[in-house]
Amino acid sequence: MEPLQLREVLMFALGLAMVVVAVALAPDQNQTLPGCNSTCGNIQIPYPFGVGNSSTQPQQPCYLEPKFHLVCNNSNSNLLWADLTVLSINVQAHQMDVMFWVARFCNDSDYNNPWITTAAFSISRNKNKFLTVGCDSYGILNSNYENRTYSTGCLTKCYGNNVEIIDNGTCSGIGCCQVDIPPRMRRISSIQAATFSNSTRDCSYSFLAKHNSYNFSISHLQSFPYVTLPLVVDWTVGERNCSRFESSRNEYACKDHSHCNDTDTDIGYRCTCDHGYQGNPYLGCTDINECKSTDMNTCISEQNCINTDGSHYCFCPKGQSGNGKMGEGCYRKNAVTKLVIGVAAAIVTLFMGSTSLYLIYQKRKLSKLREKYFKQNGGSILLQQLSTRENSSRMTLIFTEEQLKKATNNFDESLIIGSGGFGTVFKGFLENNRIVAIKKSKIVDESQKEQFINEVIVLSQINHRNVVKLLGCCLEREVPLLVYEFVENGTVFDFLHTQKKVNTETWKTRLRIAAEAAGALSYLHSAASVPIIHRDVKTANILLDNTYTAKVSDFGASRLVPLDQTEIATMVQEDHLFDVLQVDMVNEENEKEIIEVAILAARCLRLNGEERPSMKEVATEQPDLEEKESRSAGRRKRGVQIVPCGNARVVRAIPKSL
Numbered sequence: 001m002e003p004l005q006l007r008e009v010l011m012f013a014l015g016l017a018m019v020v021v022a023v024a025l026a027p028d029q030n031q032t033l034p035g036c037n038s039t040c041g042n043i044q045i046p047y048p049f050g051v052g053n054s055s056t057q058p059q060q061p062c063y064l065e066p067k068f069h070l071v072c073n074n075s076n077s078n079l080l081w082a083d084l085t086v087l088s089i090n091v092q093a094h095q096m097d098v099m100f101w102v103a104r105f106c107n108d109s110d111y112n113n114p115w116i117t118t119a120a121f122s123i124s125r126n127k128n129k130f131l132t133v134g135c136d137s138y139g140i141l142n143s144n145y146e147n148r149t150y151s152t153g154c155l156t157k158c159y160g161n162n163v164e165i166i167d168n169g170t171c172s173g174i175g176c177c178q179v180d181i182p183p184r185m186r187r188i189s190s191i192q193a194a195t196f197s198n199s200t201r202d203c204s205y206s207f208l209a210k211h212n213s214y215n216f217s218i219s220h221l222q223s224f225p226y227v228t229l230p231l232v233v234d235w236t237v238g239e240r241n242c243s244r245f246e247s248s249r250n251e252y253a254c255k256d257h258s259h260c261n262d263t264d265t266d267i268g269y270r271c272t273c274d275h276g277y278q279g280n281p282y283l284g285c286t287d288i289n290e291c292k293s294t295d296m297n298t299c300i301s302e303q304n305c306i307n308t309d310g311s312h313y314c315f316c317p318k319g320q321s322g323n324g325k326m327g328e329g330c331y332r333k334n335a336v337t338k339l340v341i342g343v344a345a346a347i348v349t350l351f352m353g354s355t356s357l358y359l360i361y362q363k364r365k366l367s368k369l370r371e372k373y374f375k376q377n378g379g380s381i382l383l384q385q386l387s388t389r390e391n392s393s394r395m396t397l398i399f400t401e402e403q404l405k406k407a408t409n410n411f412d413e414s415l416i417i418g419s420g421g422f423g424t425v426f427k428g429f430l431e432n433n434r435i436v437a438i439k440k441s442k443i444v445d446e447s448q449k450e451q452f453i454n455e456v457i458v459l460s461q462i463n464h465r466n467v468v469k470l471l472g473c474c475l476e477r478e479v480p481l482l483v484y485e486f487v488e489n490g491t492v493f494d495f496l497h498t499q500k501k502v503n504t505e506t507w508k509t510r511l512r513i514a515a516e517a518a519g520a521l522s523y524l525h526s527a528a529s530v531p532i533i534h535r536d537v538k539t540a541n542i543l544l545d546n547t548y549t550a551k552v553s554d555f556g557a558s559r560l561v562p563l564d565q566t567e568i569a570t571m572v573q574e575d576h577l578f579d580v581l582q583v584d585m586v587n588e589e590n591e592k593e594i595i596e597v598a599i600l601a602a603r604c605l606r607l608n609g610e611e612r613p614s615m616k617e618v619a620t621e622q623p624d625l626e627e628k629e630s631r632s633a634g635r636r637k638r639g640v641q642i643v644p645c646g647n648a649r650v651v652r653a654i655p656k657s658l
């Protein structure tokens with residue numbers, strides 16, 4: 001290092017050191033009035049205490065009031081308050097430590113009862129004790145103020161020289177006793193030490209002492225080492241309390257940035273610096289630079305702290321965010337924000353990426369499975385069928401599995417409206433609020449699958465008000481689903497078996513239902529392009545809507561019968577037709593009709609198909625029409641489309657229900 005550089009560095013260090021020293025000394029400055037000695041020996045003399053007059057003009061006392069007047073013996077650096085040596089003065093605590101005399105009684109000609117004549121300051125209650133040391137001794141502390149006397153004291157008995165039982169080191173009550181100082185002990189009229197017995201050789205000692213300034217020892221019974229002991233006094237300003245200064249502030253001792261503070265146990269008042277200020281309130285408090293002390297600010301560093309009069313605040317440099325306080329601190333807005341956003345985005349991207357990859361995988365798997373089922377369930381055949389359909393407006397809808405799961409609340413059991421060998425029927429709610437019946441087939445083998453697709457194809461080809469409408473199907477699952485229009489009033493079977501009372505109206509309704517069912521079957525047999533044979537007509541397969549209109553359903557066993565091909569019925573003949581009639585059904589009004597229907601039913605039950613009327617004939621056989629018989633003449637001549645009624649199992653149903 002070059003000599004020049006070194007010198008500069010040293011100069012800089014010195015300058016820095018001086019600044020530090022100046023800062024460190026700052027709070028101790030101006031503890032006295034100008035021109036007054038601030039110390040006596042090594043004892044600080046803060047105002048309102050003072051020694052003599054100021055050296056500067058105009059000469060004035062260095063103390064606030066006469067009671068704060070101290071004397072410094074420059075020859076031995078002894079600071080005196082009256083005749084008591086001052087040890088220290090504390091402005092903040094408003095206390096002063098002085099050396100006070102020990103009272104002594106040895107014999108009638110050798111004793112000492114010290115006192116404090118001034119009532120200026122009171123004996124600090126919480127900093128001192130009153131003690132008596134000796135055997136068969138007692139001590140009394142007498143205070144007299146405003147013509148009132150307060151006394152306290154303690155006694156100690158040893159009963160001879162029972163020195164062994166005396167607790168060495170503690171003032172336990174034998175050899176040494178101690179008591180607390182009562183309040184308002186100001187003027188000490190006397191401290192007395194005394195003995196109970198003339199025979200005691202040793203002296204007794206009584207004294208006030210600051211805590212921990214005196215430790216008892218057995219040896220003190222023979223020779224007591226102290227003439228004086230430290231005593232703490234509480235000092236106050238003036239003679240009255242703060243309220244007085246609300247009107248007259250002239251005599252007010254509390255200067256800038258300080259306030260008056262009453263004491264509950266003493267006369268006079270005290271001054272305390274306002275919050276955020278420090279120093280001597282009797283000279284004026286100065287602002288605390290909180291930024292210089294880490295204890296007084298919560299800023300992250302001194303550079304982030306701005307001191308204000310009585311307070312401070314923390315800040316962040318330009319371009320940074322935050323409050324500059326511990327905890328939040330400061331951070332570069334952009335960089336940190338970018339970083340946070342970047343990290344967050346990365347995490348989100350990663351998460352979403354992996355999630356979507358997984359979902360895609362799952363979806364592919366599912367859609368492959370669905371495709372497989374769709375094919376298995378004859379989806380392609382159905383699509384082919386549907387595509388060749390002329391009337392595409394009636395196109396059967398292909399529902400997705402999701403749609404139907406949603407409609408049935410994932411096939412909630414509470415929505416089941418029917419179940420049996422064919423499978424389960426759920427009530428479902430489509431998104432357009434349409435109520436549907438969803439049939440979940442129970443398919444056990446391939447042949448039944450065929451049956452299922454058959455029903456789809458059959459039903460998708462017919463549009464008749466008495467045939468339950470197939471709205472669509474779902475082939476995406478192992479078990480295919482069919483979606484029908486929802487028919488409210490249950491089956492004819494239920495209708496017949498729940499109706500207790502039978503009257504003319506019931507008969508009319510029944511007849512209409514039968515006619516409608518017959519009409520539907522007739523339509524299936526003849527009107528559709530290819531004859532459809534239901535093969536499982538029974539009351540349980542005829543549904544009723546809210547107006548009791550019949551809706552033929554369940555075409556699972558149906559067949560599309562090619563032209564010119566008819567099937568031979570393999571029906572059982574049930575002989576006593578009229579036995580099964582409900583007894584109360586017949587009345588004068590409907591008797592004729594019932595007989596006609598019964599005859600018709602009987603015709604349908606003939607073994608020879610040629611002898612049975614066609615379904616169309618059955619359907620048009622309106623009992624209330626007069627010429628019904630004649631209209632049926634020559635009906636079989638058209639031939640090809642005629643399917644005898646017995647071929648449908650309606651023949652079994654009619655007599656049973658009648």
Ligand SMILES: *[C@@H]1O[C@H](CO)[C@@H](O)[C@H](O)[C@H]1NC(C)=O
Nearest residue numbers: 029030031032033034283284
């Ligand atoms: C404190 O002392 C300095 C000089 O040491 C003086 O300039 C200043 O006026 C004093 N302040 C008060 C309040 O006495």
Ligand SMILES: *[C@@H]1O[C@H](CO)[C@@H](O)[C@H](O)[C@H]1NC(C)=O
Nearest residue numbers: 037051052053054055072074
């Ligand atoms: C202040 O102290 C100096 C010596 O330390 C002494 O000479 C001087 O008399 C003292 N002034 C007062 C007013 O006591």
Ligand SMILES: *[C@@H]1O[C@H](CO)[C@@H](O)[C@H](O)[C@H]1NC(C)=O
Nearest residue numbers: 052053054058059060061062
């Ligand atoms: C101190 O000054 C006052 C006047 O301000 C004067 O009356 C008094 O005699 C002086 N005391 C001493 C010791 O100089």
Ligand SMILES: *[C@@H]1O[C@H](CO)[C@@H](O)[C@H](O)[C@H]1NC(C)=O
Nearest residue numbers: 071072073074075076077078
């Ligand atoms: C000052 O101290 C010396 C030495 O202890 C003593 O002789 C003298 O009397 C004292 N002066 C006062 C005024 O107390």
Ligand SMILES: *[C@@H]1O[C@H](CO)[C@@H](O)[C@H](O)[C@H]1NC(C)=O
Nearest residue numbers: 105106107108109110111203
């Ligand atoms: C009192 O005690 C002192 C010593 O402590 C002794 O010198 C003096 O003679 C005693 N006086 C009487 C009357 O006992």
Ligand SMILES: *[C@@H]1O[C@H](CO)[C@@H](O)[C@H](O)[C@H]1NC(C)=O
Nearest residue numbers: 119144145146147148149187
């Ligand atoms: C105390 O008593 C004296 C005389 O007995 C009397 O002059 C004085 O006023 C009394 N002081 C108070 C504060 O009562």
Ligand SMILES: *[C@@H]1O[C@H](CO)[C@@H](O)[C@H](O)[C@H]1NC(C)=O
Nearest residue numbers: 167168169215216217218219
């Ligand atoms: C009592 O204790 C003091 C100090 O704790 C010790 O110097 C002294 O010898 C002790 N006296 C006895 C009799 O033990």
Ligand SMILES: *[C@@H]1O[C@H](CO)[C@@H](O)[C@H](O)[C@H]1NC(C)=O
Nearest residue numbers: 108136195196197198199200
């Ligand atoms: C102590 O001695 C004095 C005179 O010697 C006597 O008057 C007094 O009664 C004695 N006190 C006790 C407690 O013995």
Ligand SMILES: *[C@@H]1O[C@H](CO)[C@@H](O)[C@H](O)[C@H]1NC(C)=O
Nearest residue numbers: 169210211212213214215216
């Ligand atoms: C008295 O004892 C306490 C603790 O035991 C100690 O801190 C204190 O300094 C002692 N006081 C004296 C005057 O020896």
Ligand SMILES: *[C@@H]1O[C@H](CO)[C@@H](O)[C@H](O)[C@H]1NC(C)=O
Nearest residue numbers: 240241242243244262263264
């Ligand atoms: C202040 O002193 C007055 C009488 O001088 C008294 O009435 C008042 O209660 C005192 N207030 C407090 C807070 O001690």
Ligand SMILES: *[C@@H]1O[C@H](CO)[C@@H](O)[C@H](O)[C@H]1NC(C)=O
Nearest residue numbers: 092093094261262270272273
């Ligand atoms: C009054 O003084 C006491 C003791 O000095 C202190 O604890 C208290 O905070 C002060 N009150 C105010 C309002 O400054």
